[in-house]
Amino acid sequence: MTELTRLSAAQAAGLIASGEVSAVELTAAHLDRIAAVDGSLNAFLHVDTEGALAAAAAVDAKRAAGHHLGPLAGVPLALKDVLTMNGVPTTCGSKILEGWRPPYDSTVVKKLRAADVVILGKTNMDEFAMGSSTENSAYGVTHNPWDLDRIPGGSSGGSSAAVASYEAPLAIGTDTGGSIRQPAAVTGIVGVKPTYGGVSRYGLIAFSSSLDQAGPFARNVYDAALLHAAIAGHDPMDSTSIDAPVPDVVAAALQADVRGLRIGVVRELNGDGYDNGVRQRFSEAVALLGELGASVGEVSCPHFDYAMPAYYLIAPSECSSNLARFDAMRYGLRIGDDGTRSAEEVMAITRAAGFGPEVKRRIMIGTYALSSGYYDAYYGSAQKVRTLISRDFTAAFEQFDVLISPTTPTTAFRIGERTDDPLKMYLADLDTIPSNLAGNASMSVPCGLSPDDGLPVGLQVMAPAMADDRLYRVGAALEGALDSRRGHLLLEEAPAL
Amino acid sequence: MPSITRADVAHLARLSRLALSDDELDQMAGQLEVIITSVARVSEVADADVPPTSHSVPLTNVFRPDVLQPCLTPEAALSGAPALEDQRFRVPRILDEE
Numbered sequence: 001m002t003e004l005t006r007l008s009a010a011q012a013a014g015l016i017a018s019g020e021v022s023a024v025e026l027t028a029a030h031l032d033r034i035a036a037v038d039g040s041l042n043a044f045l046h047v048d049t050e051g052a053l054a055a056a057a058a059v060d061a062k063r064a065a066g067h068h069l070g071p072l073a074g075v076p077l078a079l080k081d082v083l084t085m086n087g088v089p090t091t092c093g094s095k096i097l098e099g100w101r102p103p104y105d106s107t108v109v110k111k112l113r114a115a116d117v118v119i120l121g122k123t124n125m126d127e128f129a130m131g132s133s134t135e136n137s138a139y140g141v142t143h144n145p146w147d148l149d150r151i152p153g154g155s156s157g158g159s160s161a162a163v164a165s166y167e168a169p170l171a172i173g174t175d176t177g178g179s180i181r182q183p184a185a186v187t188g189i190v191g192v193k194p195t196y197g198g199v200s201r202y203g204l205i206a207f208s209s210s211l212d213q214a215g216p217f218a219r220n221v222y223d224a225a226l227l228h229a230a231i232a233g234h235d236p237m238d239s240t241s242i243d244a245p246v247p248d249v250v251a252a253a254l255q256a257d258v259r260g261l262r263i264g265v266v267r268e269l270n271g272d273g274y275d276n277g278v279r280q281r282f283s284e285a286v287a288l289l290g291e292l293g294a295s296v297g298e299v300s301c302p303h304f305d306y307a308m309p310a311y312y313l314i315a316p317s318e319c320s321s322n323l324a325r326f327d328a329m330r331y332g333l334r335i336g337d338d339g340t341r342s343a344e345e346v347m348a349i350t351r352a353a354g355f356g357p358e359v360k361r362r363i364m365i366g367t368y369a370l371s372s373g374y375y376d377a378y379y380g381s382a383q384k385v386r387t388l389i390s391r392d393f394t395a396a397f398e399q400f401d402v403l404i405s406p407t408t409p410t411t412a413f414r415i416g417e418r419t420d421d422p423l424k425m426y427l428a429d430l431d432t433i434p435s436n437l438a439g440n441a442s443m444s445v446p447c448g449l450s451p452d453d454g455l456p457v458g459l460q461v462m463a464p465a466m467a468d469d470r471l472y473r474v475g476a477a478l479e480g481a482l483d484s485r486r487g488h489l490l491l492e493e494a495p496a497l
Numbered sequence: 498m499p500s501i502t503r504a505d506v507a508h509l510a511r512l513s514r515l516a517l518s519d520d521e522l523d524q525m526a527g528q529l530e531v532i533i534t535s536v537a538r539v540s541e542v543a544d545a546d547v548p549p550t551s552h553s554v555p556l557t558n559v560f561r562p563d564v565l566q567p568c569l570t571p572e573a574a575l576s577g578a579p580a581l582e583d584q585r586f587r588v589p590r591i592l593d594e595e
Contacts, residue, residue, distance in 0.1 A: 103573035309536035331577030348516035383549030439553025
């Protein structure tokens with residue numbers, strides 16, 4: 001039998017349901033894998049060995065008692081450390097929350113528990129999800145399994161590295177400007193940002209509330225669909241949660257058919273600044289989608305060129321407000337409370353010590369953009385750009401069912417290469433940001449290895465809000481065609497750890 | 498073209514409740530200038546007749562029936578507190594002394 005950690009989520013669930021493998025065996029195999037390789041990856045901040053084995057044993061007991069098991073029952077998962085899980089340390093990659101154990105479950109965790117998914121632990125991330133490389137984590141960088149000298153993407157880099165390295169078949173990430181799709185692209189896996197409001201944000205520690213969205217990572221499109229279906233749906237605990245049926249993403253992944261689908265290639269998301277290898281693999285994938293029966297054309301979204309500046313005003317503005325809650329009073333770090341200092345002084349000392357440089361920078365930019373006299377020119381203008389980007393999408397979706405682009409302009413860059421240049425770091429999210437600003441659904445699916453450096457390239461699929469199923473149709477069709485052309489799975493080409 | 502002085506940065510740090518060191522203030526002044534200058538491009542297309550978007554989905558207030566529901570116990574709610582006193586959060590002084 002295949003090594004247990006190499007199974008897809010669907011295969012693993014099937015073996016558990018049929019009794020060929022116990023959930024405890026499967027979980028133990030993944031815990032062993034983490035123990036063996038995480039020293040060189042640093043994907044996990046906390047491994048919940050006891051909790052995971054107990055959850056797995058409960059699944060085995062359920063099966064023994066003859067209860068119905070769901071499609072992901074007993075499957076292990078890695079959870080980004082930005083989602084609360086009752087009693088389990090949650091840091092957001094920040095010193096300011098070191099040692100904090102939340103007293104409640106996020107809705108995503110509640111749904112995962114209800115689906116009998118086994119949560120292995122919490123994964124590393126850029127501090128408060130601000131970054132594209134996990135280099136902004138207070139707990140060390142995560143390494144890309146394809147090349148340990150390179151970044152695994154970010155901010156959900158712990159989750160992408162865990163899935164790409166077989167530490168877990170599934171992971172949850174969050175995506176504010178590309179933090180699921182870009183890590184998925186640079187590690188050769190599938191990552192999905194559902195429609196904004198499609199997955200509850202309750203218990204997702206906020207960075208930029210109008211953009212943050214949790215979603216799945218998996219090694220194939222069908223597994224991602226199963227996880228998407230498990231976590232999506234309306235939640236009264238989140239006022240921005242959409243009260244509508246979840247699109248049938250699982251059926252769409254099985255359909256895997258793009259015949260007759262109108263696919264628009266976004267002109268603005270390609271060209272100068274893109275690696276040749278990325279452009280080559282992308283254009284091959286475009287041709288392949290045409291061969292598979294899609295009608296492919298080019299479309300212009302002129303305001304996408306303004307998405308990045310708008311994002312770097314809107315996200316920091318919301319962040320400066322959201323992160324005010326880390327005030328050293330009710331939870332988290334408190335420094336300098338010597339009996340002589342005021343609450344305000346203790347707050348300022350604690351925040352200066354507890355936040356890293358990128359978080360401080362963004363709080364300051366947001367404070368600037370929101371201050372009187374500058375508000376209209378910066379935050380106000382950025383909100384107008386947001387309208388223009390949404391209009392570009394609306395117009396494009398009148399002509400096309402989905403839009404596509406490379407997920408990120410380059411393959412995984414080297415650790416340390418961009419840390420001194422925030423603007424260069426921000427370029428990693430050039431292609432992904434428009435979907436956050438407009439709130440539509442978006443996926444990254446692998447489209448091969450760059451001929452330049454042998455590293456994974458991702459293709460981004462964008463669909464209208466609440467048409468997430470279209471992502472899975474396109475993603476599964478492309479994945480199936482590439483896999484059969486190659487004769488094996490892309491991840492089988494990753495070096496052994 | 499914005500020009501962000503060290504004094505501006507110190508003011509922003511105070512508003513942000515960040516007790517930054519002198520080195521951080523110096524470094525941040527240069528970085529903020531570069532970033533703000535770069536993002537200021539948004540004004541090129543932000544014409545007066547374009548309505549702003551704060552949220553991609555229309556926001557409506559969500560109400561629930563005003564009935565008692567289970568909530569955190571005092572122990573759970575206080576479990577992460579940096580300091581406690583009499584089952585309450587203990588905080589540094591919040592008013593200046595007379």
